[in-house]
Amino acid sequence: MSKVLMKGNEAIAEAAVRAGCLNYFAYPITPQSEIGEYLAHRLPEAGGMFLQAESEIAVVYMLYGAAGCGARAFTSSSSPGISLMSEGISYLAGAQLPVVFVNIMRGGPGLGGILPSQADYFQAVKGAGHGDCRMLVLAPASVQEAADMTAEAFELADKYRNPVMVLGDGLIGQMMEPVSFKENKEIAMENKNAWATTGMAVRGGNTPNLVKSLHLDPAALNEHNLNLKAKYERMAREDTRWEIYNAEGDYQVLIVSFGTMSRVCRTAVEMLKAKGIETALLRPITLFPFPEEHIAAAADQACCKAVLSVEMNMGQMVEDVKRSVGRHKPVRWYGKCGGEVPTPEEVAGEVEKLIADTDIA
C-alpha cells in the first residue's frame, strides 16, 4: 500500500481498525483525543463500535466485559487516564483477558503537563496494577512503528491472553510522518476462543466458562500466580525485542534509549562519530520483557567503558539498565522530565562529559 502522511494518533486508530479491532472504548484526554475522534467516524463506517465512557474507570471495565466475550477490544489514553485504569489492568491480567492499551504519555506527576514524556516507564513496566501482574509493553519510535505495533499488539494480547500496552509519548501521537498500512484483517466479531463467555450452546453442551480473578484458596492462588509467572517468562523467551545501532566499531559508550528519545540518540551517535567518538545505541523495543541479556552483552564488550541511559523522565529505565550491566561499568542517566525533548547536541554533550568524567580517553 502506498504511504500516506498522517498524525501518529490517527495512524494508531487506523492500524487498529485494519487489525480487525472494531471495538473501542475511551474517555478523552490530551494529547491523544484524536484517536477517539478518528474512530468516532471511522468505526461506524467499518461496522464497528465506538463508545465514549463517563470515565477511565468505566472504560477499563467495558474492555473487561468485551474481552470476556472474546472480542478484540482496545483503548487509548494518556498518563493520568491510565492511572485510573490500573485497577482494571490488574483484573484483566488476573482473569487473563487480551486487551490492548495505547498510552500516549504526558509529563507528571499529577496533572503534570501535556507535552511528551516517558515518565510512565515504571507504571507500564513494573506497576501496571496491584498484585503480581505484568503487561507486555511495546515502545514505538516513529508513526510507522506506532501503527505496526498497534496491529501487532492484538496478536500478542491473544497469544498470551494478557493486556498489552503500546507506550508512545506526546510526540509520537502528535507528529505527522508518512505511514503505510498492512492489508485489512477480517476478524469475526463473534468469539472462537474456548475460554470466553459466549454461552454453553456455542461449545455444544455443558462447559460453563468463568471469567474471574478471585482465588480464595491460597494454594490455588499460588498456582495461578505461578502459571502467570510462567507466561511472563515465556514472553521474555519469545518476544523480547531490541535493536542495536553502530555497534560494529570500538564504541566507548553504550547509549540505551527507547521510543522517541532513541531517535534523537541515533542522531547524537552520528554527530559523535563525525567527531571521532564511537558510541553504540541499544534500543529496547519491548520494555517488558526487557532486553537485559542484550544490554549486558553490549556493555560487557571490552571497548565499552560506560553506559548512558537517556530517557524523558527523571531516571526510570536506568534502574533496569544498571541491573542488566552490573557494577563493573559505570551507568549514568541523562534526560529531561518537563515535556522538552533533549536535543542531539545535548545528548552528545552528555556522552562527552561521561567520557571525561570516567577518564576513558
Place this chain on the structure above:
Amino acid sequence: MSVSLKLKDLSEKEVLLSSGHRMCAGCGAAIVVKMVLLAIDKPVVVCSPTGCLEVTTCISDYTSWKTPWIHSAFENAAATMSGVETMYRALKKKGRIDKEITFVVFAGDGGTYDIGFQSLSGAMERGHDMLYVCYDNNAYMNTGIQRSSATPFGAATTTTPAGSAIPGKMQHRKNIAMIMAAHDIPYVAQAAPSHYKDLMRKIQKAAAVKGPKFLNILSPCNRGWRSRIDDAITLSRLAVETCTWPLFEIENGETTITYKPKKKKPVEDFLKPQGRFAHFNKPENEWLLKKIQQKVDREWDNLIRAESAKGFYN
C-alpha cells in the same frame, strides 16, 4: 448582609477572578464564575477539577484567583472540597478558626455529570457545607469538544460527528438538577448568565443555607457550540426563552420556576445560530428538531406540575 445586586454597586465590588486569565474570548464560563463570586459576601475557598477553568486560571506559576483555590484531579472536586470543609469544621470545633467561609466548587459538565459524578453524589449525601456550581457548556471543551452526558440530543461533537451513520449525539442530556434534588439537599437551582439577577439571587440564597447546595449554570461556549464569539449572552437568553434551559430552584424539595417566558419561543430559535446543530437543516433530519421540541415541552410541563404539586419531579 447580602451584596446589593444593583449594577452600580456590583461594578465597585472586587471580582475574585482577575482579568488576564486565559479563558477564550466570549467564554460563558468566565462570566458565570465572576457573577457567582460577586454575589457572595463571605470569604470564599474555591476548588476546581481539571477543565477549561482550571487550566486557564493557573497557567505556569501564576493564579487568576484572588482567593484560596485548590485543584485536584478530574474526578474528585467534590471529594477534595469534602476534605477541605471537614478540616475547616475540625478547626472550628477546636476554636482555632471562627471565620465564616463559603466553600465553592466550580466544575464543568464533564467533571460533574460524568467522571466527577460519584464523588459529587457522595459529598451531597454526606451533607458537606459546600456550594457546587456546574458551569455546563455541554461537552468536553478543554480536550477538544467531545460529547458528555450534558451534550444535548442531536448536537455534533468530535466524538458524535453528524454524518451518515448518526446525525449527532443520539441521547438526551442527563437531568442533573433533578438527580441532585433526589439527594434531598437543601438547595438546587438552575441558572443562566443572561438572567444575571436571577443567577446572583440564587447564589445568595444558596450561600445563606448550611449544607450541600447545587447550581447548574449554562455556560455558552462559542468554540464548541460553533457560534459567534459575541453570542454567549444572546444564546443564554434564547436557551431560557425557548425553555430549553428553564430557570428554577428547588428549596427543600419544593420547586419554584423563577422565570416564565411570556411566550415560549420555538426551540429552533436557540439551535439555529449554532453550528453544532447545522445538520438540522438537512431535510432528512427534520425529525431531530421535532424530537427536541417534544422533550423540551415535556420537561417544561413536568416542571410546572412539580411547582404546583410543591415537589420536584413529576
